[in-house]
Amino acid sequence: MRRAFLLVRRRAISSIPVLLIVIVGAFLLLEAAPGDAVDAYLLSIGGGDPALVQSLRESYGLDQSVAARLWLYVTALLHLDLGWSVIFGRPVLDIILERLPNTLWLMGSATALAFGLGSLLGIVAGARPGSSADRTLSIGSLALYAVPNFWLGLVLSVVFAVQLRWFPTSGIETIASGKQGLARAFDIAWHLVLPVASLAFVYLALFLRMMRAGMAEAWRQDYVLAARAKGLARRRIVLRHVARNALLPLVTMLGLQAATMLGGSVVIENVFAIPGFGRLAQEAVAGRDAPLLTGIIVVSAVLVVLVNLLVDIAYALLDPRVGASDAAA
């Protein structure tokens, strides 16, 4: 437990400079993009006269210098104030908290499915490397990995939502249905089936292949030979000796994939009209909404740091060697 605590503390401290770099970088990148929030807004309303343009720039604070605005933003952030969204006219934090749960559900379910099913199939494939089950799974996963997830999303939507009508085409829940409690949870789960599937299948392939490769490697280790010599049952060797050791790199991958999946959800959220984080980020960029975009990036960065922290803790539990030096210090 102490080991875990020390890990958390060390990670928290080291992530502060990372977050700062991310914030300033995001702010400057959006600043470098031509056009500002007023240009984007004028487009949406079909133009205006010079006085309107001027007063909009003033009311958005865009008449101030980049440095002044960045300073204002960072100092406000130190008070945990994420600022005010230009395109929505509401506090950034409110908007983010509204959208975050949808993305977390989507990402969480997709990650769980990809990791769970991926490693399971990886064990099946890796139990007998070179067997026909292994070949089929390897080829299948390679094919899945080659498919872009938006395309998979569209195909799943056409087949299962438009033609078969088993699932809804889009949305996070039935609109204005007034459902509560379990009925609502079931409704959300039903809506998430297709988006989670299209997001998870691509990553599933990745976990499957890693698991299989790790197991193929482990089969050649001496301890496996020893286990076999001991006369252990094959099932026991596969699960306790081979798979468990092959699992470690997968856990590392899990942390890395969390960030990638946040990116992948931008596309899937658009295809399935899920009001999540990814779509919000896209709207923020299109509207040149610096406070909103920076807010999204900060929260995403915190999220990724958190996931990696969890991965580290899991690692520490799985592998006694990790973090031992801290505990000794």
Next chain:
Amino acid sequence: MSRPTSRLSLTRRALLQSSAVIAATSVLPSVGFAQSGGRLVVAADSEPKSLNPAIVASNGVFFISSKVVEPLAEASFDGKDGLAPRLATSWEGSGDGLSVTFKLREGVTWHDGKPFTSADVAFSALNVWKPLQNLGRLVFANLEAVDTPDDATAIFRFSKPTPFQLIRNALPAVTAVVAKHVYENSPDIAADPANTALTGTGPFKFAEHKPGEYYRLTKNEAYWGEGQPVLDEIIYRVLPDRAAAAGALEADEIQLAAFSQVPLADLDRISKVDGIKVYSTGYEGLTYQLTVEINHRRKELADLKVRQAIAHAIDKDFVVKTIFLGYARPSTGIVPHNAPEFYNADVPTYAFDVAKANALLDEAGYPRGADGNRFVLKLLPAPYFSETKQFGDYLRQALAAVGIDAQVVNNDPAAHIKAVYADHDFDLAIAPTVFRGDPAISTTILVASGTPAGVPFSNQGGYANPTLDALIAKANETVDVAARTALFNEFQQRVAEDLPLINVAEWGFITVARDSVLNVSNNPRWAVSNWADTALES
């Protein structure tokens, strides 16, 4: 150019037929077909920050707000002057152009139960339309006072002669009336929370907005229109992905998608799906034009012969057939065919003629170089519509045929606005310009000089023509309808002669709906009208 292609005339005939059918069904009592009530779910592709149509006069806002907040008059296929009364029952301009008298509908109440009176109209005009609204700032620039001799009369008084023709044509778009009692104590009307939770007099009340998911409007039981509205509820479902709208229609999760949210390329397929209808009418009052904007600061483009050559190099029929798949028609000038009050067919036209274009460029003194090119241009297609982007690719090829190397620069929307309208960093740009009922609203600004940099959808090409400027100024103060129309006829001729910009094609949007939705596209601004008579078949 005046001869329509066979494909186009076919489309036109189909258009006329379908509008005749719609007109017939709307005359019949709806009782026989439709069941009163029901929930209509429609696709929405954006969520405007402010929903107040009195402040933001744009289609994105109107699409939702027009059901809640009503204008003084709405556009109509058969009404006098193309208008149907809404909150005003009659309107009349004085001979000197200094006043307009509106008789208002009596017995109308706001959604919160308070009575609607002339005080609301006066407040909206003076405190909202004139100072705050993107279009109203121009139309009501000279509005000085609004007299309210009684609750049902509003007299607009102008400091300078203001053409009644302009006011009348602007009524549907710029006169959404908001409640005085809601806004009068607001410190900042433009930022008031009431702009997102609307109070109006319309057939539907604003119920809720779930960001990223939907807007819900419910029936206004106390609506003044007898037997209206028919629907119980309208839901705008936010579907940012265009493919998603088509899929949701096919799965019957939504019943209607307006504003071409189903892409043109999908129309052929979806029109064959059982139970789905494609409407190409109902947007006559919102006609868009595909326009080539020209930067006259470029020496080559300042030469009329070069501009003529570019016009001759464009095959408008090909553009209509290939890019718009027939859902458009070639433009002859800066005012579209759909504005019969102003449209002037008697203007110079530029037939597709590559040889002539080459000859003009030779004459202008730009011979082909060793690589076959005469000069290089920077071409910026507006990214807001797929058709403007596709036309960019077409124009590049069309110009290559006459020895002009047009290099396409692609930007996202905000960057495009900045590059073209603020930085003037373009030689040619492709814009979807809009005709809004009267040339003075958003058409003359495309060629008039003197607009400072940074104003989108205005002349930022450095073009200055004193004759045109004088014509525009004169039309803005000419009260007599015939004289003003004549000025705009001349305006169109001169624009077509001098080509400050090149109008290629004009189009309206497409609505796709389930057969169960009745009374679709029965006025020229249908998607942004109140839908009081829209019904669902049981």
